[in-house]
Amino acid sequence: GKSAQFPLHTWLPDAMEGPTPVSALIHAATMVAAGVYLVARLFPMFACSPQAMITVAIIGGFTAIFAATMGMVMNDIKRVLAYSTISQLGYMMLGLGVGGLAVGIFHLFNHAFFKALLFMGAGSVNHATGTFDIREMGGLRKAMPWTFATFLIASLSIAGIWPLSGFWSKEGILAHAWAHQPILFFLAMATVFLTAFYMFRVLFLTFGGGYRGGSSGAHPLRESPLVMILPMVLLAILSVVSGWLPISGFLGGESHGFFSALASPMALVSLLLAGLGILLAYAIYSKRWLSAESLRQTFAPLHTLFSRKYWLDELYERVFVMRILVDGLFAALHWFDDQVVDGAVNGVADGTVAAGRVIRRLQTGQLQAYGLAIFIGVLAIVACFLIFG
Template sequence: MVTEQLIWAIFFLPLASFTFIALVVRPFFNRYSIVSGPIAILAIGASFVISLLTFTEVAVNGNHHIVNSPYEWLTIGQLKFTVGILLDPLTAIMLVVVTGVSLMVQIYSTGYMAPPKTDERVYQSSGPNHHEPEELGRPVYARYFAYMSLFTASMLGLVMAANVIQLFVFWELVGLCSYLLIGFWFHRPAAAAAAKKAFIVTRVGDFGFLLALIYLFMKTAGVENPDQLNYLEIGTINEHLPILVQTGLISSGALTLIAVGIFVGAVGKSGQFPLHTWLPDAMEGPTPVSALIHAATMVAAGVFLVGRFFPIFDSSPSAMAVVAIVGGITAVFAATMGLVSNDIKRVLAYSTVSQLGYMMLALGVGAYGAAIFHLFTHAFFKALLFLGSGSVNHATGTFDMRFMGGLRNKMPITYITFLIGSLSLAGIFPLSGFWSKDEILLNAFTSGINGGNLVSTIVFVLAISAVFMTAFYMFRALFMTFEGTFKGGSESDPESQGHGPVHLAESPFSMVLPMVLLAAPAVLIGFIANPLFDLAGVPAHWMSHTLEHWLPEGIQGHVEGSKFNIPLAIGSSIVAILGILLAFLMYKPNPLISPQSVGSAFKPMYILFHRKYFFDEFYEGILVKRLYYSGIAFLSDWLDRNIVDRTVNILGWVGANFGGLLRQLQTGQMQMYATATSIGIIVIAAIFIFGK
């Protein structure tokens, strides 16, 4: 029997793991820091088991009476701060995703982080091409698992939050943890810069989210509230805010502003255009961190946020159009950069940005169930791919695919699991990515081509384009990494910041096991969780219908008439296969099409994609240095000359002239002093007498 206390344990177990490792193991027993890994694994493993039980109880059995109403914590005027759990199918699904992926990543980390390489010693490079993780003599193993436990706990707190204040606190904690983990190798300038970049760029989005929450409170504070509803609680917001718009108590424009503000926060966290620049640089963190960020925590938080407030978005056609267009642009925009990247982790990073664009696109066209379904399947195959890239790096010492190749026979398990993840990401039948991607395409097609919605038509075309590019860049990465002959690894890469020397062999069991376990859902979970027809007691389209059933009355989480479309599924599969075929022709041993020739033929486009559309240069050179720094310099100069200097001059003038006035009063004549004293006494007496 699942109880509310047991559900709270899902959050508190990883938090307790962080507390124990950070406050006990690391400061007092760092000689035994190897216990940090098992402690984190046991805590998150227990959370995963409870999450599965909760998922079964809520999503399968439909029991939504497990948790009580939120507990009132603090009341300030009209503000009622509560603490509680919002338990619905979205929460239940996210709990399984976060704890399941985190558990696999923690197990993988015990091998990848390699305790002998992370003790008290200072590691120096043993040669020009050999890069060990220098840590300036500081212990890192305990610190790593402490941060990872806090990261997991923060994301769990975010998905369980019942009110916007609680949600925003954990939203910021997720951002803090990403900063700590991206900059984990803080002695590397690139890692330190990437951490600061991620923190600053996501703060831009967070500012929009915060403004939306403030505006939400301002608009609801003056509304008649005979039922004493708390508009800080997410359930109340989703259920009653659209009604307030329909009754005219809140304008539709105000609702749109609230929705767009929330979306700005999601854009920052999920790396959507134009706040995408931090996400590829986040690859400077340890590879297991990248897997957790890109599959189940930070970037998933943005899509989750829009999904959590979907009824607000659904009530604003303008906000939905913004979400759809930004998602569609991001899906193609990020995919084009993945076409030319040579760093295997950055290719996967761009694929994450692109796939998150798919999810936003789905939410924008009203396909709530399809978006969350894709979030669910994507978590497993994307974690699998990142762990595969770490396994390759463990063997070659580099992330640059130009110095890989020929690993298929040396690392057969890594190759097979990476192939499964690539096929699933490309949306090839019958793997899980096929089913969730097809639902998104189908909803966009039905709303656009069949429904006559121009925005949906545009984003459908963008989505189909991204299908081709996704298949191409994933199999480009696969062929460059595993086919052909080995090209030297870190011994040939002058800029390698890999895991160590070249060691062409399969990764240790602790790294291989999570990849094998993640390969299973990458193959099966799509059809099992959301089958086309009743399957062994599982109803057709079960996950999508369960998610949509829990939306407030009048809110629809799918596009009318969007049922499995065989011609569309075949067409999208053909597009993906064409992308794979082109990658094969260009990157197989003895290619029929030379990549260099294609790059030369489309040199302007290649430069544009390779330089990431010059967004970094624009932000750094124009916005930051010229506008921000110059603006601050101009403002500081104006304030200094017109406010500070003038204030000082005025005070000096007043002091000098007031002193002169006092000198004129000091005449030295007793008659003058007696007269002034008498007048003062008369004035005071008059005030005292007539003032009553």
């Protein structure tokens, strides 16, 4: 739940309401990373249980492709990045679940840079256009060259394109998955294709073509100020070089060579899938060789399933919120408040009224009755002394 893994992922896209720099921190390096970090810290304990390890791997692998399918159809740029975050966290969990402690944390490390950069880029285009809807953007490449260049670097990195940082950590996860869980390896490979597709769908719709937001008079299309561009440039540099840390000869790393990684068939297949995803996005959203609307109609059931987020929000609303919380817990609390709390308060009040009525009847104003009451009281006190010493 802390790292938004299925089925406890629904909160993360809704956390997009905050300012974009806050989203960059939350979804890149802080809150959502805590769950992955916790599993990594407890890795020796998980390693003692093969069942626990395979559970982590299955949840991570499924979450990766599950979130990627929803990211393909979202039109809010921050929501696309939110589902991208869920998918990348799934990659990290998959890496940890197949025994890749180092590669899981390495991907977490690299993800912090390119995902923060993507969110900062989203904030930059929002600053220029006044919207997060990619359908109302377009044509920003010339107006915002620095934002476009940095966003392109981050998109290439998250797609796993050599030699950017995402390539190195993602290949490590794929290698561990192939060695320990081949079925999950194929899920991860499919996610490579989907990731490249939805990220370049965003890139082409945002920066390519012509501006689709109507008149640009209300929001002049110009580059963001230096105070916004400089952090993006720094993050872009880190999105390139952070993956080089384990390379032999670079800071003393001994993991892999810079060019020898391309000799791996697995790396070549991964790059091919990423390239196909980019090419498909280019054909649909840049060159318009394929009609997005026709594809949407052809695959209408799938598009509806993905855009409605598998109806999980509605399921949780009806089952957990309405049935369990409203009809169950809240109804029980209402009964307790009505019967127990209010009953106790009303009981004290009714008892006080009843006692007052009894005392009022005793207040007759007759001296003989008062004397009799005093006499009975004295007898009771004397009897207590005699009985109890």
